[in-house]
Amino acid sequence: MDDLLQEFIAETRETLEALSGEVVAWEAAPDDRARLDSIFRFVHTVKGSCGFLDLPRLQRLSHAAEDVLSQVRDGDRRPDRALVNAVLAIIDRIGEIVEAIDAGVALDDSGEDHLIAALDEGAGEVAVAETAIAPRAPARSVRLSVDLLDRMMGGMSDMVLARNELARRMREGDLDPSVEAALERMSATVTELRDTVTRTRMQKIDGLFSALPRMVRDTAAGVGKLVTLCVEGADVELDREMIEVMRDPLAHIIRNAIDHGIESPAERLAAGKRDHGRLTVSARQAGNQIILEIADDGRGIDVDRVIAKLVAAGRSERELRALPDRAKLGLIFEAGMTTRDEVSAVSGRGVGMDVVRACVEQIGGRIELDNAPGTGLRIAIHVPLTLSIIATIIVGLGEHRFAVPRSVIEEIVAERGNAVRIDRIGGSQVAQVRDRLLPVVELRDLLGIDAPTERAATGMLLIVGIGTSSFALAVDSVIDAEELVIKPAAPAVMAAGVYAGQTMPDSGQPMLLLDCAGIADVAGLRFQREQLIEAPVDPVEQIPMMKVLLFIDLDGMQRAVALSVVDRIEQVASAAVSMAAGRLRLTLDSGLLSLVAQGPLPEATSFPVLRLKDDRTEVGYAILEAADIVEIPQAFAPAATSGAVAGASLIDGEPVELLDPFWLFAQHGDLLPTAERPLFLIEPDAAGWMPSFLAPILNNAGYRVATEAGNDDRPAAVLRLEGEPAPEAAAASDLPVVLLRHERSGDSGIYRYDREGLLEALRDCSRRAGGAPR
Numbered sequence: 001m002d003d004l005l006q007e008f009i010a011e012t013r014e015t016l017e018a019l020s021g022e023v024v025a026w027e028a029a030p031d032d033r034a035r036l037d038s039i040f041r042f043v044h045t046v047k048g049s050c051g052f053l054d055l056p057r058l059q060r061l062s063h064a065a066e067d068v069l070s071q072v073r074d075g076d077r078r079p080d081r082a083l084v085n086a087v088l089a090i091i092d093r094i095g096e097i098v099e100a101i102d103a104g105v106a107l108d109d110s111g112e113d114h115l116i117a118a119l120d121e122g123a124g125e126v127a128v129a130e131t132a133i134a135p136r137a138p139a140r141s142v143r144l145s146v147d148l149l150d151r152m153m154g155g156m157s158d159m160v161l162a163r164n165e166l167a168r169r170m171r172e173g174d175l176d177p178s179v180e181a182a183l184e185r186m187s188a189t190v191t192e193l194r195d196t197v198t199r200t201r202m203q204k205i206d207g208l209f210s211a212l213p214r215m216v217r218d219t220a221a222g223v224g225k226l227v228t229l230c231v232e233g234a235d236v237e238l239d240r241e242m243i244e245v246m247r248d249p250l251a252h253i254i255r256n257a258i259d260h261g262i263e264s265p266a267e268r269l270a271a272g273k274r275d276h277g278r279l280t281v282s283a284r285q286a287g288n289q290i291i292l293e294i295a296d297d298g299r300g301i302d303v304d305r306v307i308a309k310l311v312a313a314g315r316s317e318r319e320l321r322a323l324p325d326r327a328k329l330g331l332i333f334e335a336g337m338t339t340r341d342e343v344s345a346v347s348g349r350g351v352g353m354d355v356v357r358a359c360v361e362q363i364g365g366r367i368e369l370d371n372a373p374g375t376g377l378r379i380a381i382h383v384p385l386t387l388s389i390i391a392t393i394i395v396g397l398g399e400h401r402f403a404v405p406r407s408v409i410e411e412i413v414a415e416r417g418n419a420v421r422i423d424r425i426g427g428s429q430v431a432q433v434r435d436r437l438l439p440v441v442e443l444r445d446l447l448g449i450d451a452p453t454e455r456a457a458t459g460m461l462l463i464v465g466i467g468t469s470s471f472a473l474a475v476d477s478v479i480d481a482e483e484l485v486i487k488p489a490a491p492a493v494m495a496a497g498v499y500a501g502q503t504m505p506d507s508g509q510p511m512l513l514l515d516c517a518g519i520a521d522v523a524g525l526r527f528q529r530e531q532l533i534e535a536p537v538d539p540v541e542q543i544p545m546m547k548v549l550l551f552i553d554l555d556g557m558q559r560a561v562a563l564s565v566v567d568r569i570e571q572v573a574s575a576a577v578s579m580a581a582g583r584l585r586l587t588l589d590s591g592l593l594s595l596v597a598q599g600p601l602p603e604a605t606s607f608p609v610l611r612l613k614d615d616r617t618e619v620g621y622a623i624l625e626a627a628d629i630v631e632i633p634q635a636f637a638p639a640a641t642s643g644a645v646a647g648a649s650l651i652d653g654e655p656v657e658l659l660d661p662f663w664l665f666a667q668h669g670d671l672l673p674t675a676e677r678p679l680f681l682i683e684p685d686a687a688g689w690m691p692s693f694l695a696p697i698l699n700n701a702g703y704r705v706a707t708e709a710g711n712d713d714r715p716a717a718v719l720r721l722e723g724e725p726a727p728e729a730a731a732a733s734d735l736p737v738v739l740l741r742h743e744r745s746g747d748s749g750i751y752r753y754d755r756e757g758l759l760e761a762l763r764d765c766s767r768r769a770g771g772a773p774r
Helices: 004-016 020-030 035-054 058-072 081-103 112-117 146-172 177-200 212-224 240-261 264-269 303-312 318-321 325-333 353-362 442-446 516-522 661-668 689-700 755-770
Strands: 202-204 227-232 238-239 276-286 289-296 366-372 374-382 388-397 402-405 409-413 420-423 428-433 436-442 460-466 469-475 477-486 501-503 509-512 543-551 559-560 568-574 577-580 583-588 591-596 606-613 618-635 645-651 653-661 679-681 704-706 717-719 739-741
Touching: 004 035, 004 081, 004 177, 020 035, 035 058, 035 081, 058 081, 081 112, 146 477, 177 202, 202 240, 212 227, 212 276, 238 240, 238 583, 240 276, 240 289, 240 374, 240 618, 276 366, 276 645, 289 509, 303 325, 303 653, 325 353, 325 366, 353 366, 366 402, 388 442, 388 460, 388 469, 428 442, 428 460, 436 442, 442 469, 442 516, 442 583, 442 645, 460 477, 460 516, 477 509, 559 618, 559 645, 591 661, 606 661, 618 645, 689 704, 689 717, 717 755, 739 755
Parallel strands: 227 276, 402 509, 436 469, 559 653, 591 618, 679 704, 679 717, 717 739
Antiparallel strands: 202 238, 276 289, 289 374, 366 374, 388 402, 388 477, 409 460, 420 428, 428 436, 460 469, 477 501, 501 509, 543 559, 543 618, 568 606, 577 583, 583 591, 606 618, 645 653
16 A cells, blocks of 8 residues: 555656646636646546545545536536636645655645635635645655666666676786776676666566456356465566566466366366365566466366367377377467367457467467366466576587576586486486485487587586476586576577577677576476365375374484374483493483483483383483474384384385384383372381382382372372381371281281282272272
8 A cells, every 4th residue: 555655646746747837728728628638637536546545635625626627628617717726726735735645744624625615606716825835755756668767778788798798808818906896896886786777677466466356256257157266476576568468368368267177166066176166376486587377276178179179170180199298288279279169258269379379489488288187277387587687607518608597506516526426217317416316407418419529528517406306407518607688589499498588698699598497397307396286185095194203313223203202302411321220221300211222322422312201101212313203104014023113114215114112111111200100108117128128119110109198199008017116197097008027928918028919919909099000
């Protein structure tokens, strides 16, 4: 809304300046219809804009003036001096209000009723100040013609080329440091000026997308369909002339998608889809190109029906069937081609897609089709920036030179470098660059240029990123980095699919800019792309998944563990680990925790530990480092024997071992001190046997041991050693007492070293108390 308001203020200022003498001239010549129409259009435009921008005071004034001027145009009133003065006063007041809005200050509305009343026939004259000019804020914008912007861009392009040539010539000789510094300052200024001038022609593509919701609504209603529109990337900027050129092609493609592609609600429900069709229109910038994508979840292109239509028109079916799949899809661009049997208000005349392609190719663009019969169609329009200056890398193939956008190049490596290895797999070349495997595209082979004998010794690889994927482009040499002016190439050149435009470097020799995405497509590389078309999914076929934590184990193996059993990852000191009671123990939280280690512990002062927990048990697991959290199928290949590893699963094509929490907790689990564990009371005896001998046995068996109970605790029983005085807790309550005798044989109690008998008695007490340890 702020942009619209500023545009309204600028337009109103310009019109007010142009009308400054029109009203006076109109008073001198009341029959001058042209001047009357100019004044009327001004107040009419102000009235309409004020209604949209919610400016009621301006709307009220302009509406009153419009009514009076309309009477004059119809011949009902004659413009006498009183009427002219009243109109002039209202126009002056409109100017004052506009300047107040721009300055952000309040303006008293007193007297405006008097100005409106002065318009009435027979009303007295209103005084008009000779210099009724409101204080104006400094202008921050200016309107320029597109022709002037074109001349600016042309001059800027020549300046960039001259700068490049000057830099090249100066590098060829001995360069004075002071001259070099001046050249650097000039180069920085030219770069900044270039970016500024380029932005003057750029406009958000939202201007192209704003009309789509109404178009989709009306078109869908006209053919009896339900369509939901999703627009993405409306903030992408494109040359304003390109936006105008793309209006008709985009509109035709969208109408075709609704009429031909998306099915009726009944057909969609019968096919297992939602009754509402989904149409996605998106824009994104890729290097020096803007990519417009129109995707629908309809029926897609029926290639057999297209061929049948062309055969009926006289084409050879044998030749059409022999075409590659991509060429068959391209048949929809044939002149006069339509799959409709009846002509409708939207389509069926066979006029449109051939015009769309011709229009796109005329501006140096190209169209890609991605068809999924029964699921939908994606149309991608690659449009170059009409007149852009981009950073490029110049590469050589023998005597030939080509430019590659620097924005798509991730890195450049020598083909014979130490970190590069090229293998041939299944007839295709694959480059291993450090830890990455990338398909190789030989630019010479793709363009049909004969290779010299020294090619293998001097080759370079450009690692090119396309979306989320990459490939290696093999060239003879990398020559230089330059900023070049890019213009559309001829349609015949762009039809090859591997060029994005042409340029003239400082050498004066024409050069073509490579389209790396097009090169990947022509070379047959197929990368996984984000799925925008929603296909129906059978719930029965959905695979149950679980989240796991990937980590590097102490033996260097990559393993995973179910995320649900990982309480946290904690960095612990190496000094806190010791061997105690036959196993590794970790001193943690003022207690001992069993530690599992499948390899030698790190020599560092600290290392990470996975704290694995269920509701009552905890195990520590030593690792080198945590890697990632991913989802894998719940079903996996089981291990041959029981142990720390439960089985293996494929993650990113690599087998990864999965830990077995059941085995880990069974073998190494330490019970947590939870309140749910049964509590037994003991009292220290004279020899200290109870706390020293008995308490550890009970703790290891999963019981809590204390000398007195808390307020909320209900002990399961009291343990008393024979010959010792009865515990106070037992004497003061009805708690059961387990007597431990000193002798192996006897009639009462349990022998104090009979572990099994003692534990069985404790289990009986726990069951009667309503709980038992796990």
